[in-house]
Amino acid sequence: MDRTTEKQLLRLLVGELSESKAREIRQRLENEGELRQEFAALQERWDSLDLPPLQSVHPSFTSRVVRQAVTGPSVGAVGLGRSTPLWTRATAAVALAGGILVGALLVSPSESEDWTAWDAVELTQAEVYWETMSVSSDDLVQEDLP
Amino acid sequence: MGRSRRGAGFGRVEGFTNVVMPNVLSDETSVSDWQLLSLTAKGDEDAFRRLVERHQDRLVGLCQRLLGDREEAMDAAQEVFLKTYGRAGSLEPKGELFTWMYRVATNHCLNRIRRRKLAQFLSLTPDPEGEGANLDPADDAPDALATLESRRRWRKTRQEIEALPESQRVVLILARFEGLPYRQIGEILGISEGAVESRLFRAMRRLQGAQESAASGVSR
Numbered sequence: 001m002d003r004t005t006e007k008q009l010l011r012l013l014v015g016e017l018s019e020s021k022a023r024e025i026r027q028r029l030e031n032e033g034e035l036r037q038e039f040a041a042l043q044e045r046w047d048s049l050d051l052p053p054l055q056s057v058h059p060s061f062t063s064r065v066v067r068q069a070v071t072g073p074s075v076g077a078v079g080l081g082r083s084t085p086l087w088t089r090a091t092a093a094v095a096l097a098g099g100i101l102v103g104a105l106l107v108s109p110s111e112s113e114d115w116t117a118w119d120a121v122e123l124t125q126a127e128v129y130w131e132t133m134s135v136s137s138d139d140l141v142q143e144d145l146p
Numbered sequence: 147m148g149r150s151r152r153g154a155g156f157g158r159v160e161g162f163t164n165v166v167m168p169n170v171l172s173d174e175t176s177v178s179d180w181q182l183l184s185l186t187a188k189g190d191e192d193a194f195r196r197l198v199e200r201h202q203d204r205l206v207g208l209c210q211r212l213l214g215d216r217e218e219a220m221d222a223a224q225e226v227f228l229k230t231y232g233r234a235g236s237l238e239p240k241g242e243l244f245t246w247m248y249r250v251a252t253n254h255c256l257n258r259i260r261r262r263k264l265a266q267f268l269s270l271t272p273d274p275e276g277e278g279a280n281l282d283p284a285d286d287a288p289d290a291l292a293t294l295e296s297r298r299r300w301r302k303t304r305q306e307i308e309a310l311p312e313s314q315r316v317v318l319i320l321a322r323f324e325g326l327p328y329r330q331i332g333e334i335l336g337i338s339e340g341a342v343e344s345r346l347f348r349a350m351r352r353l354q355g356a357q358e359s360a361a362s363g364v365s366r
Contacts, residue, residue, distance in 0.1 A: 007347055014321055014346075016328055045353055049306070049322050050299045054207040057220070061202060065224050066195050069231040 001038060009039050013046055179243035187234040194234075198227055201244060204324075205251055211319050212255035214304060222258060226251045241333065249334045252316060259312075306353055314349035321346055 011017045012025050029036050179200070185193035205226060209219035229250055230243075237246070307315055320331045321342075328339040328346075335342070 007343060010347055010350060011343070014328075016343075041354075042350065045350065045357065046322065048299075048357075049303050049318075049353075050296075051211060051303055051323060052296075052300050054203065054210065057202045057206050061206075061220060061224070062195060062198050065198050065202075065227045066191060068224065069194060069228055070191055 001034070005035070006038070009035075009042055012039070013042055180239040183230070183234050183237065183239075183243060186231060194231060197230070201247060202227075204244075205247060208248065208251055208319075208324060209255050211323050212252065212316070213258060214308075218258065219255075222251065222254050225254060245330060245333050248320075249336070252320075252334060256312065256316070306356055309356060310349055310352055314345045314352065317342055317345040318349040 008017065008021070008025055012022055017025065029039055177196070179197060182193045182197040182200075186197065202223065206216075206219050206223040209222040209226075210216055213219050213222065226247055230237075230247060237243075307318060310318065316335065317331060320326045320334065321328075326334070328342045331342045332339045337345075
């Protein structure tokens with residue numbers, strides 16, 4: 001079947017054909033078995049598409065929207081949106097970057113100390129573990145000997 | 147399972163009326179969306195409330211179908227309404243207001259999906275789409291077996307839809323579940339009717355391929 005006919009079937013299905021054209025296609029459907037079969041399959045595919053029925057919106061939604069519109073954004077929702085001047089946003093970005101940098105400088109030494117301490121603990125634990133394992137291994141070997 | 151084709155409830159364009167009548171809101175059906183928006187721009191809170199009430203169900207529904215999550219859909223719809231409110235004084239009364247709102251909602255949801263995918267990629271968490279989608283049926287489900295069957299069908303549909311490329315997915319949702327004509331879909335997405343038709347056609351072909359390969363997998 002050619003593409004034009006397929007599109008016309010779809011148009012018939014969704015009600016996009018003029019009355020005269022629709023009549024013409026319906027006539028063809030009566031006479032042509034293959035076309036009829038194709039249209040039935042298309043219709044079935046269309047009808048098989050199903051989503052949950054929509055529910056009415058609760059009246060509180062209306063009140064919320066109207067209140068929000070009339071009073072504007074709530075205090076908590078204020079941010080640096082598109083309406084904020086560019087210089088304000090740029091200043092905020094620079095301040096944020098500066099804060100991160102200062103924070104990193106202040107935090108680094110203590111973190112470094114912590115890592116050293118952690119390394120020391122790790123070494124000690126590793127040594128203890130290794131000694132324990134060595135002893136155990138020796139013991140096992142000795143027990144296996146005749 | 148029939149679709150609400152045409153007569154989908156879109157208000158007709160009645161032009162932009164700057165004349166404020168004291169009793170303009172007394173007759174709900176005679177007030178166009180653009181009139182309500184005009185009143186909203188003048189500070190009429192009640193007009194905005196009416197606008198929200200008029201469209202909230204369909205807008206949340208669209209967002210839910212695109213996002214697959216009820217809560218997220220409500221957040222998205224709220225943002226669309228807030229955007230509408232914010233633009234009340236500057237929007238040109240051209241076409242239908244609801245088409246504009248649909249366009250904003252669609253773009254907003256697609257952005258959310260992209261951000262969600264990026265966040266999932268960066269955090270290496272599994273994609274909740276499909277599995278996590280809110281597929282709870284309405285409370286009036288007749289029995290457990292029917293509920294189970296409905297859930298299975300909904301999950302399958304969501305998986306099939308999510309496997310489609312984004313451009314085809316949106317067109318399919320707008321055509322199949324929102325019941326919109328090609329012309330209106332084109333207006334919402336900013337594409338021609340021909341492009342809408344091609345995308346829908348390709349989406350249906352892909353679905354056919356997916357269903358056929360699933361069927362052959364089962365029969366093996």
